[in-house]
Amino acid sequence: MAEAHQAVAFQFTVTPEGIDVQLSHQALTEIYRSGVRSWKKRIIRLKNSVITGVYPASPSSWLFVVIAILATMYTRSDPSMGLIAKIQDPTMSTQCQAVVSAVLFSTMLWLLLIFTMRLCLKQLLSYHRWMFEQHGKMSNTTKVWVALVRIFSGRKPLLYSYQGSLPNLPVPTIKDTLKRYLESVRPLMDDAQYEHLTNLAAEFENSLGKRLQWYLKLKALWASNYVSDWWEEYIYLRGRNPIMVNSNYYGMDFLYVTPTPIQAARAGNSIHAFFLYRRKLHKEEIKPVSSATSTVIPLCAAQCERIFNTTRTPGEETDTVQHWQDSDYIVVYHRGRYFRLRVYQAGRLLSPREIEFQIQRILDDPSPPLKGEAKLGALTAGDRIPWAKARKAYFSSGVNKRSLDYIERAAFFVTLDDDEQGMMGDDPAASLDCYAKSLLHGKCYDRWFDKSFSVVYYKNGKNGINAEHSWADAPVLAHLWEYTLAIDSFQLGYNAEGHCKGDVDSSLPRPQKLSWEIPPECEEQISQSLAVAQALADDVDFHVFSFRDFGKGKIKKCRVSPDAFIQMVLQMAYYRDQTTFCLTYEASMTRLFREGRTETVRSCTNESSAFIRALEGGEVRPRALFINIVFDREHRVTHTILYQTHQQLYRLAMTGSGIDRHLFCLYVVSKYLRVDSPFLKEVLSEPWRLSTSQTPVQQAELFDLVNYPEYISCGGGFGPVADDGYGVSYCIVGDDLINFHISCKHSCPNTDAHKFGAQVRQALLDLMQLLNPKQKEPNKTEESRPEIKKDL
Known part of the structure; x- marks a missing residue:
């Protein structure tokens, strides 16, 4: 009860002598301090809003522009080309008119410069060709672009400073999305199924698709992001399970x-x-x-x-x-x-x-x-x-x-x-x-x-x-x-x-x-x-394990992207586990755009499935299969093609040219218009039996892995997306450690998290053996610490 009384700022009772008022000093003090704290936060938010609102300029640059304009006026030159004279107030003195008009003109000029700089930065951030260039080789165009981005980005940005300069997520063309979609499902279908889906796609492109695309482009012009609000509502918030x-x-x-x-x-x-x-x-x-x-x-x-x-x-x-x-x-x-x-x-x-x-x-x-x-x-x-x-x-x-x-x-x-x-x-x-x-x-x-x-x-x-x-x-x-x-x-x-x-x-x-x-x-x-x-x-059913035989360091020495390598491992493990391929979801972010969230990388491709079938069938020598840079009638595939295919898909997803979010939004528009599309209905009903995601390390500078190499996180995980599928999260830590989190359901007789984990371990070793059969394992006790530091 004492705590309850302390929570009340004052009490009053009516007595024959009048009203008896009792004030709680402690409660009033707490109210005062809470108010002060709240107002301090409001002032900080207001200040940050001003700083963010004028970014990439700074509030102090306004004073610089005003002084510069006033200085030019004293040299009897008119940088406004007569505009200052037109906005003078005749009710003021001549000198006061000139100063006030100059300040107003300077302010308008300052705001125009801010708008121009922000527009330039937005256009610069819309350039994504740099992502498609070969690693370690930067074109002259990209070098100039990097320099311009640094110039227009200003100094010491706050967390939300770039929000007004980020580009909007573009709407891909129907033709490109359907082409990439059909390529992604080809390894999962026989000829009859693929022909049926191709016909549905062609009919959709030439009829309903154009109408739905028009509405989607209209939304993209109006909204900051044509995907995110629908994605949050229909994928998450409307779920009743x-x-x-x-x-x-x-x-x-x-x-x-x-x-x-x-x-x-x-x-x-x-x-x-x-x-x-x-x-x-x-x-x-x-x-x-x-x-x-x-x-x-x-x-x-x-x-x-x-x-x-x-x-x-x-x-x-x-x-x-x-x-x-x-x-x-x-x-x-x-x-x-x-x-x-x-x-x-x-x-x-x-x-x-x-x-x-x-x-x-x-x-x-x-x-x-x-x-x-x-x-x-x-x-x-x-x-x-x-x-x-x-x-x-x-x-x-x-x-x-x-x-x-x-x-x-x-x-x-x-x-x-x-x-x-x-x-x-x-x-x-x-x-x-x-x-x-x-x-x-x-x-x-x-x-x-x-x-x-x-x-x-x-x-x-x-x-x-x-x-x-x-x-x-x-x-x-x-x-x-x-x-x-x-x-x-x-x-x-x-x-x-x-x-x-x-x-x-x-x-x-x-x-x-x-x-x-x-x-x-x-x-x-x-x-x-x-x-x-x-x-x-x-x-x-859950299985978490750490793979320590090798990590990112050894994979990079083979000139292969670690993420592409692990995705190929997961494809190989799934094929060995289920003797077939499945629609594979790899999460990619679209936060290069304003209010961007995620996009899907369809990791199961024609190249990856052909490689695995040939490898498991023993059609050609494994090492030659992976390295010869050939993809022909004999099903010979190379690590270069596999690597480039996955990297291309990932880059397209990050730069707004993915498949699934576009198709999802077209489907939402069709529902709003109350029209049915057999093609979209079939696309959206396909299950993701292999759902994967990587957990990256973002703030490596916070961890001292030289003196404390054991202070590493195991990452995180999630449940299976499909009742008969697997959910796989992996975290690449340092040069010698990869953590895996594998989930599935006991109720499905065809899935087993521990069995799949064993397949993943074996696939990691087999794929590395293909890439580098003669390389010896590093001495973990001598090399683990410096290699972890190199990564983090």
Whole structure:
């Protein structure tokens, strides 16, 4: 009750003597400090908006232009060609008229220069020929282009400075998209199937396709990105199935080390680091992310806006993504209870040691869960329609609404898990599989899957992250996760006992336990959602392993792209596992464009399938097959052709000439027009039985892998996209390590994650043997550290 009284700023009662008013000094002080903090943030946002709005110029350049124009006037020259005289106000004195008119002209000239510079930068960033040039060889045109980009990019850009200069995503031509689509499905069909699909494509191109394309071009002229809003709505938010496993993904902790075995301490450091990142995000002090291929090309940062204070709200027809500007607390789940933990006190961010102290208070709290509270989170793990109905019926008013608002408006969600996870025990491989499943779905009720991300802290100090997918793609959250891991271990650190450094203010108010009033009807719905989620979770088969025989270093020595090499390995492993090929999804980003998200690289090609068939059939000598630079009637394929084909597909996807997003948007337009297309219907119904994604390292400078080579993350993973397919995530770390996360479903008799993992290992060795049969393995103990440093 004392805490409840402190939360009230004033109280008054009516007595015979009059009105008795009691003011709480502490509450009023907190209100004042919160207001000051809020206004400081508003001022920072306003300042950053001005700086970003005039980029690539700077606000101070306005004064330079004004002084320059005034100086020319004193030399009796008129740079405005009479315009200054025309805008003079006759009610002012002559000298005042001249100064005011000059300032107005200077301002207009300054704004015109900004518009011109931004337009030039936008045109420069629309040039993508540099990406298609041979590695290490830059044309003179590209050299001039790089110099111009550097000139027009200004100095010290903020996180969102480039947003107004990024080009819009172009709409490919129908003819090119259909041509590339037919090429991508040729290895998956026999002659009769391919002829049927070719006829459908030709009919679509000559009739309905032109009409749909016209509408799509109209949208591209009006919208910043003709794909992203429809992609978010129809691929993510309108899905009525559980988002757990089907949509959410996870990220792992360090693979070989745990900075501290104390659960509360690990939470203290990393939660503090999360809020340090949020502070940098609000101040736009995070350096704009650039393309991995070229450091002068910025990527769209729009997805960063919704990292914190964001939740996915269920609806009966479609969900919505809600984002709030700020919150000074997180919500923590432990043993069936929910706690609101404020991380700011008197306007300052709590120190890691203070956050550890508060987390330990939650761990030591003996109170039991309220009726219906323990498994409440299962509502977010089950089907969306029941959750939407339950939210409307039981959480739209009273104490339930207040507690749900606390969760949804929190900066992020935290789970204190009583289990121990990580690479440990007598069977480290099996423990990694268990670790992955725990992060992906947990117990199906101890995560809040609607939050933009939830952080899990295990009893042994290990941690991990689970993320909702609709608001952003994995690289955005991976950037935050890398920062948090690095700050936690290399900057904040721990004392000799494993606790966070610093002192504790023991007068901190205790975390607030959330209250609920769950009726029996809601408990029944929670049980039903939990049953659906549990069946889904139990069906997931996961296998995580690290491949250490070789890595990126040895692959590059063979003059092959590491990504193309691994994609070929996955094709080979799938063919050996299933004796056939399948439609393969490799995620590629389109953030070279404004509000860009992802595009699909169809990695299964005519060249790759011909190579694998010839290799498995023993038609020609394997090494000659891969190296002879021939693709002819005898099915001889070379690494050059395979490498170039994959690279070409990847580059086309990144530069807006992919296949699948264009076809998807054409399909959406057809639905709006209420017209059916047999071609689009067939295209959109094709299952992705092999879905793949790479997790790149983006902030290598944060990690000291020379002195601490064991501080490497295992990356992250996701569930299978198709019921009878595989989901494969891989992370290339340093020159000697590749981590794989493989998922499928137990219910499919034809898939097995461990079996597929064994096929991947063997394919890696076999393909390297083809490329370099005589090269000896490097001495890991002598070369692992410098080679890791070389990459990171």
